[in-house]
Amino acid sequence: MAGLVVAFQRFNITDGVFGSPWAGLANFRFFFSSGSAGRVLFNTVFLNVLFLSSTLIVGLALAIMLNEIRSKFLRKPLQSVIFFPYFVSPIVISVILQVLLSGFGGSGGAVNNMLGVLSLPEVDWYTTPGPWPWILTIVKVWQMGGYTSVIFLAAITSIPEEVYEAGALDGASRAHMALHITTPLLKPTAAILIILGIGRIFFGDFGTIYAIVGDNGTLFPSTDVIDTYVYRALRTQGDFGMTAAIGLFQSVVGFALVGVATLLTRRFSRDSSLL
Template identity: 40%
Template sequence: MAALFKNLVRNKVMLFMVLPGAIWFFFFSYLPLIGTVVAFKQYRFNREGFWASIVTSKWVGWDNFKFLFNGSDAYIITRNTLLYNIAFIVVGLVLSVAMAVLLSELVGKTLAKIYQTGMFLPYFLSWVIVGYFAFSFLSMDRGMVNQILGWFGVERVQWYSDPKYWPYILIFVNLWKAIGYNSVIYLASILGIDRSLYEAAMIDGASKRQQIFNITLPLLSPIIIIMTLLAVGRIFYADFGLFYQVPRDSGTLYSVTNVIDTYVYRGLKTTGEIGMSTAAGLYQSVVGFILVMISNFIVRRMDKDSALF
C-alpha cells in the first residue's frame, strides 16, 4: 500500500493530466453501464425517476433480444451491417493510406495543406446536410445527375426507388466524408518517419515506388493494424445518419439500407420499447468486444509489438 501511495505521488503530474479524461469516461462510459439492466426488463418510466423505474419495471429476461433475431428482417439487417462495414474498412483503409502517401509526396507544402483541408472539411458536415447534398444530385426532377443524363438522351433514373444503385452510393458517400479524417491520421504517422531512411534509400538508388513499399508502408503497419482493430470492434454498428438521412428513409430501399441501428430506431418509434433498443446496443457492444479480443489475439500471435494491448 505504501509503494502504491509513493507511486501515485511520484506520478501526480501525469495523473492530473489524465484526470479530466478519466472523469469524462467515468460519467459517460462506466456509470451508464448500470443501465444495461434495462435490456432485460420491460422498462416503464414512472414519476419517481429513472432508477426507480428500473427497479419497478418487469423482468423479461431475453425477450428484448428476440426483437432482433426473431423478426423477418433479422438476416437482412445483419447482412447489410456486416457487409457495409467490411467494405468501409477495406476500401477506406486502402484509399486513406494511398491519399496520405500522395499528400506526403507533394513537393509544395502549401498545396498539400490546401488539399488536406479540402479533404478534411466533409468530416465536419452533419449527415442531414450530406443527405440534402445527395438529394440535389439524385432528385428525380431537378437532380444534377438526371439533368446530365437528359442532355445525352438517357432516360432519367428514379434513384430513391431503385435499390440496386444504393450499395455503391452509400459506400461512395461514406468514403467521401471519412477519408479525409483517416488520411490525416496516417499522414501524421508518415511525417514522423525518420527522413534519414529515405535519404539512405535514395543514395542506394531506390525509386519512389520502392521507398513507399519498403519504408513507408512497413513503418505504417502498426497504426494501420490499430485503426483496423478499432474498426472491427464497431463492425456491428452502423452510422445511423448515413443509412437514414442519405436515402431519406425511403421504404423501397430498405432491402439495401436497413441496418441494425435504423431497424431499432424504427422499432422504438413504433413500439416505444426502450428495453429493445438497449438490448440492441448491448448486443452490438458485446459482439464488438469479442471481435476485438479475437482480432487482437491473432495479431499478437503474429507480431506482439503490433497488437493493440
C-alpha cells in the first residue's frame, strides 16, 4: 500500500520512491485530460457490463439445465465439457479466432465462408471495430459460462429437497419448479456475483483482450480498455506515476461501487444482502 505514493510523484527509477519529486494530482490530470480517457472509460464499463450480464444469464441457464439432467453418467461429462474453456489460454483463443474470422494467410475464414453460403458480403473483421464488443462477449461467455454455472450448481445443492417435493405435490412440472423455485432461490448467489463484478467494472480483461486485439489500432475505438491503455503507456513512455494513478483510480472507484451495490442490495433485497 505504501507504494501508492508513486501515483502522486514524477517517479523515476534512479531517484526511487523517496527521491522522486512530488507531482500532486498531475498524473491524474494527465490521463483525464487526454483525448482517449472518455473512450477508454466507456469501453471498459460497456464491455464489463456485457461480460457480467451475459455470463450470469448463461451460467444460470446452464446450471438449471444441468441440474435437470438425472443421469449422472451424462451430467458429469457435460459439466466437464462446459467447464473446460475456463482453462484455455487467451493465446489459444486468439489463434482460434484468427482461423474463424480471417483464416490462414489473412483471408477467408470459417465465418466469412458461412456468410458466402448465405449470400452475404464478407467482413474484414480485423479492420472493422463495430462487431468486436459482441465478439469479445461471445468469447467471454464461452470461457466463463461453465465456470459461473458451477457456482450456481453449488448453490442449487443447498436448496432443500422438501421444497421440490412440495412443488410436485402441488402439481408443478419440472419447468415450473425450475422457474418459480430454483431461480428465485438463486438470487442471493447472483447478487454476490453481481457485487463482485461491479467491484471489477473499471478493470478490463487485459489478458484476453490484449491477446486477441494486441496493438491493432484499428480496433481501439471499441476494444481499448483502461488496462490495455495503461500497458501501452508504460511500455512506450515508461511513466510509472501515471500508471499507478490510474490503478489507484480503478481501485477507489471499484471500492465505492461495491459499497453502493451492497447498500442497494440491502435496501431492496435484504435476503440477498452481504450485510
